[in-house]
Amino acid sequence: MSYAVAAALQTAIYDRLTGDAAVGGLVGDAVYDALPDGALPALYVILGAEDVRDASDKTGGGAEHRLVISVVTERAGFAAAKAVAAAVSDALVDADLTLTRGRLVALHFVKARALRVGTGSIRQINLTFNARVSDDA
Template sequence: MSYALGLEVQSAIFGLLTADATLVALVGGDIFDAAPPGAVPPLYVTLGEESVRAAGDSGGAGALHRVSLRVVSVTAGFAAAKEAAAAISVALDGARPTLAGGRVVSLRFARAIAKRQRGGEGRTIDLRFDIRVDADA
């Protein structure tokens, strides 16, 4: 399988995040495809890098999408960023969003890395999820 479902996977992830009441209570509508220009919100989420590799099997064509998300807090301390990261994990881990051109076989949390930003102010948490998709037969 190719990268044919890349946009559908991104749209599905974005939809799951923006529909999650817990995450929205924490970050409002501040879930972006890229970091917002100019003044940034105090806590927000961005869709990050994605790598994809073929992952077909005897059942047909498939792909493994490794999707990164970033939680950014402009304040010192990890509490707010960790709350948002936890909400993302709950919203995504095990979810089975609908795709028009295929199906999600699995969506699993893979890892998280929490870091201080330069100068000590602000925090980031990078989350990675592995999403196995199959093409419609």
């Protein structure tokens, strides 16, 4: 197994989302790897948790990354968050991302969960994706 491709995968996903016209049209530059200090916008995207498993085979090292990208909003209802979630999914599913290390073999949508957070004034959609990478280093 190799975890060495994780940073390259995260950077490529972040770059894809920040460079995507549809995502940008909905959230502007509010796509985060880490939340900034201060007030947050009413609608934003944040890269979240990741679970990685070995996917090496006789051709070389590899890993399967199960990663979560969240859409968070203070706006009433889920409509705005769902529009952003759809744009995020469209930007990533089967994307041909170039990594600085290794190679993306596949990137697929796994599931989504929409929920109210805390007292219900915050709405969040957690999108889970599965990325298969090989480490060609």
